[in-house]
Amino acid sequence: WFARHLCSAGCGRACAERGPARxxxxxxxxxxxxxxxxxxxxxxxxxxxxxxHLPADEILQRLLRPILAQPDEIAMRLLAPFTLSLVCGxxxxxxxxxxxxxxxxxxxxxxxxxxxxxxxxxxxxGRMGGFDLPELVKSLLFVVVEHAPSAARFANGRWDDLxxxxxxxxxxxxxAGWHPYVARQFVTLCERSGAAYPADTFADQVLTxxxxxxxxxxxxxxLVPAAISALVQAHADRQHPLPAALARExxxxxxxxxxxxxxxxxxxxxxxxxRGVRLAxxx
Numbered sequence: 449w450f451a452r453h454l455c456s457a458g459c460g461r462a463c464a465e466r467g468p469a470r471x472x473x474x475x476x477x478x479x480x481x482x483x484x485x486x487x488x489x490x491x492x493x494x495x496x497x498x499x500x501h502l503p504a505d506e507i508l509q510r511l512l513r514p515i516l517a518q519p520d521e522i523a524m525r526l527l528a529p530f531t532l533s534l535v536c537g538x539x540x541x542x543x544x545x546x547x548x549x550x551x552x553x554x555x556x557x558x559x560x561x562x563x564x565x566x567x568x569x570x571x572x573x574g575r576m577g578g579f580d581l582p583e584l585v586k587s588l589l590f591v592v593v594e595h596a597p598s599a600a601r602f603a604n605g606r607w608d609d610l611x612x613x614x615x616x617x618x619x620x621x622x623x624a625g626w627h628p629y630v631a632r633q634f635v636t637l638c639e640r641s642g643a644a645y646p647a648d649t650f651a652d653q654v655l656t657x658x659x660x661x662x663x664x665x666x667x668x669x670x671l672v673p674a675a676i677s678a679l680v681q682a683h684a685d686r687q688h689p690l691p692a693a694l695a696r697e698x699x700x701x702x703x704x705x706x707x708x709x710x711x712x713x714x715x716x717x718x719x720x721x722x723r724g725v726r727l728a729x730x731x
Contacts, residue, residue, distance in 0.1 A: 485525075492529030499534060504548035508555055516559045521578070523559060528580035531556050531587040539590065540599040545612050553588065553616055560584050566624045574666035576629050588620050589633045591640065607644035614649070621653045626664040628672060631657075635675040647683040651697035655704070663704045673710040676701065680713070684721035695725045703727065 495511050515526045531553070538549040560566070565576050576582055586592040590613060596603035602610075610617075617637065624630045634653070638645050654676060657663050667673055680698050684690055690698065699722050705713035716722065 488525050489529045492526045493533045496530045496533035504551040520563050524580040527556055528583045531584055535587045540603045557588050561623050568626050574628050585630055585633055589637050591633055591636045607641040610641055610644045622656050625657050628666045628670050631672045638679050643686055648694055651701055654701050658704055663708055668708045673705045673708045674712055677705055677710055677713040681716055688721055690721055699725050
């Protein structure tokens with residue numbers, strides 16, 4: 449705008465010279481940003497490639513601690529490729545999941561939960577900025593890759609080993625499941641793992657999200673309530689007739705979903721699986 453108007457005022461030559469210079473500087477910055485992104489991506493992957501060859505404590509102290517100490521934006525940019533590589537190489541593709549791998553993922557998880565976008569507060573509107581944090585969440589919930597038949601677990605559709613990583617999943621869901629994006633990845637994990645996901649654990653994790661008698665307001669209007677209702681029905685159908693304690697927990701989930709306006713949950717409450725089940729009166 450300024451260049452066009454200065455030219456019309458008789459400074460055409462100066463503006464003509466200045467315009468290409470600005471363009472060249474902008475292109476230099478864009479190239480520099482691209483190189484920096486590639487460097488950060490390769491650094492994260494390189495640290496992950498070293499992980500199987502050294503004790504977890506050594507990797508943590510020498511290589512990860514400096515990354516974990518960085519501000520959110522920088523830490524997430526470095527942790528996203530590290531975690532993706534670690535999950536793919538040392539969880540999805542390895543014959544056995546090592547305790548050291550879980551130890552490193554736990555450290556990454558705790559730093560990820562410190563990100564401002566995942567802190568539950570009245571001032572957090574449920575947005576998630578950037579590309580790296582969403583990828584981290586998907587990696588930490590083991591849904592970052594699908595349809596990989598040659599994998600050893602999870603990405604190939606086999607979830608028998610889910611119990612080994614459930615402490616990580618449980619921590620993510622309980623701490624950050626209020627966030628609509630995290631909740632969507634959680635239900636994706638439950639859908640993919642099917643019967644391998646324990647129904648009582650699923651119900652308890654959902655009920656943990658209830659604050660002041662209600663599920664997160666950020667879930668309303670999203671696909672999360674309907675997806676959770678469908679998961680409740682799937683668990684009820686698989687385990688019919690439901691054990692009494694589990695039936696009460698799942699009915700409590702449905703009751704909370706109805707409060708969010710989910711019609712499917714209201715209909716499911718009247719189904720054979722839950723007919724006659726009564727919730728305990730509030731104390």
